[in-house]
Amino acid sequence: MRIEHDLLGEKAVPASAYYGVQTARALENFQISGRQISDYPELIAGFAHTKMAAAKGNTDVGKMDREVRDAIIKAGEAIIAGNYHDQFPIDPYQGGAGTSTNMNVNEVMANVALELTGHQLGEYDIIEPHDHLNMSQSTNDSYPTALKVAIFQNNDKLVAEIENLIEAFRNKGDEFIDILKMGRTEMQDAVPMTLGQEFHAFAAALETEISFLRDAEKPLFSINMGATAIGSGLNAPKGYAEKTTRHLAKQTGKPITLADDLFAATWDQHAFVAESAALRSLAIKLSKISSDLILLSSGPRAGLGEINLPPMQPGSSIMPGKVNPVIAELMNLVSYRVIGNDVSVSLAARNGQLQLNAYEPLEAIAILDSQRLLGNAMQTLRERCVDGITVNENTLEAYIERTVGIVTALNPVIGYERATELAAEAYRTNKGILEIIREQDILTEEQVNEILDPAALTGLDKKKYRR
CATH class of the missing domain: 1.10.275.10 (Fumarase/aspartase (N-terminal domain))
Structure with a gap:
């Protein structure tokens, strides 16, 4: 000792x-x-x-x-x-x-x-x-500065994982681009789309999260080194703050600058609140996508059953043969935790007093945990779920055949009033629109095929998705 x-x-x-x-x-x-x-x-x-x-x-x-x-x-x-x-x-x-x-x-x-x-x-x-x-320092300038460095360096890794997941969804979108299916709004049949469009939409939605995250991290590049205890710079010699800031920018390769008002910068938690909000937004988006994957794969025989998620492990200790969507569920668990962490950051930021916020350690835990959880979960979602997704084409074809939602595409051909009558008849007889059309010779098979063409039916423009 x-x-x-x-x-x-x-x-x-x-x-x-x-x-x-x-x-x-x-x-x-x-x-x-x-x-x-x-x-x-x-x-x-x-x-x-x-x-x-x-x-x-x-x-x-x-x-x-x-x-x-x-x-x-x-x-x-x-x-x-x-x-x-x-x-x-x-x-x-x-x-x-x-x-x-x-x-x-x-x-x-x-x-x-x-x-x-x-x-x-x-x-x-x-x-x-x-x-x-x-x-020439205080905890009150060195701690938030160190935390900002940690967060923006983590963001680079996190963005890389988002980009990898985007690429995985794009690949599946390309694979499924011509597979027709029913779109749904408010859990009811709406109008047709392709499965590829659905997966490309997942990718596009995540791209906006990268932009949000990069915008949210900009306040992290403003630091208060040289503020010392409260912003007055007591015990920090003239020129020290500026030189230290330049050295830190050079070391990290980031556009770090000295805050304009060191008093405000010593207690203001905006940078951490903004970062946490961006992580929350990403979590919400990932949870929505994961829940969609769970729903689309539900069944497999008494649910939607449109896609298959790769089986990862037996799903029940009592029901033989049951397999659960554990990876997509994991993504939801992580997302809920990140949303909770954001609440912690908000409360910690709110409860600073006067010239300092004493709750930055909680903000550090919450944000760094959220970054790590999201990065690991996205990698797992990509490798153990998205990359292995397959489609049940027969199921999708059957839904198209029986759906009433496709009647909207008939408006230009037979008129809104006649289309409405067909929809009512389909609901009354529990038949599909296409089945009734064929029974009553309303359209020729050639006309039916033209209506069911994915490009005509969904506005599909393959050039949009070429990379």
């Missing part, structure tokens, strides 16, 4: 630990969720980037020695590479606006920097968690 001290006095810390006394106290205070900051490697990397940029900015204005800066950069690079993450053991659920997490980072990076330069852990007279790693 080694002995460290803080405001509250001395405390023993494991000799091999890279964290220090404040992390040890946080471990005692916050035993809440059974999770650790190490479960959020993107947040750890975001902090490492932030501390590296701050070290560079402090050196640029003459406040930090180059040797210390270089040691901090080496420590940050090692952490970004995935090393030392087991040294972030504190619970992400914590009071104090994230101070425990910030100090965990400061202590670990200080000790890693010491070790990499040939010194012993805890030799804080050389590199110190407060004086060097937290130089």
Whole structure:
């Protein structure tokens, strides 16, 4: 053990630990969720980037020695590479606006920097968690900045998964482009479409979510480094904020800028609220699509049964042969959780007081969890569901033959009044429109085939879907 001290006095810390006394106290205070900051490697990397940029900015204005800066950069690079993450053991659920997490980072990076330069852990007279790693900073500017870095870097991965899922739906749309089926509104037969159009619509709907997400992330690029405690910049030298911001932009490859009003930027949670709203929107869209897949595959013999989802596992402990749409259901479960996380972000953002919001740790948990859940669930939906979907063409043909909805296409040929009479007769006799047409020789078979042509019936333009 080694002995460290803080405001509250001395405390023993494991000799091999890279964290220090404040992390040890946080471990005692916050035993809440059974999770650790190490479960959020993107947040750890975001902090490492932030501390590296701050070290560079402090050196640029003459406040930090180059040797210390270089040691901090080496420590940050090692952490970004995935090393030392087991040294972030504190619970992400914590009071104090994230101070425990910030100090965990400061202590670990200080000790890693010491070790990499040939010194012993805890030799804080050389590199110190407060004086060097937290130089010109407060938790109130470094925590939100690190979180923003974590979120927008996660967004790149999330968008890639959305794009992969879009491609999967497009592929199925191409495969099913000529297969005629009935469209439905308010769960009632409407007018025909093709199954390919339905799947291409899934893809198009998800494309709008990428645009929404990219627009929502723009506020994440505005940071408050140099604000220190409340926005006044106390203890941050002139020029530090601007230089640190430029370094962070260069490190991440993102258009990061310094907020115009650091007082507002220190308490305003707009960036996190907007990001969470975009994730909620994506979740809602994915849930709607997944529910449609469940409905279209229902049965398989006493439901719609239009498509088949690939069987993944036996569905019942009592009903032999039953297979459930478990992957689409999983997507719904994840979507509901993301929507709940968005409520948490909204409440946390609402309940900040005066010059600071102390609830950013909850926003961090909610948003980072939502990103991870959505990314993993979309990959699973694509690989274990969408890619393996097949169609029951005979079922779709039977629905077209028996539907009354196709009567709308007869309006230009036989007139609205006669078409209405046919619809009423079809309902009264429980026959299909096409069956009645053929029985009464209302149209020739050639005319029927012309009406049933997918291009004429659905407005299908294959050029629209060519890639």
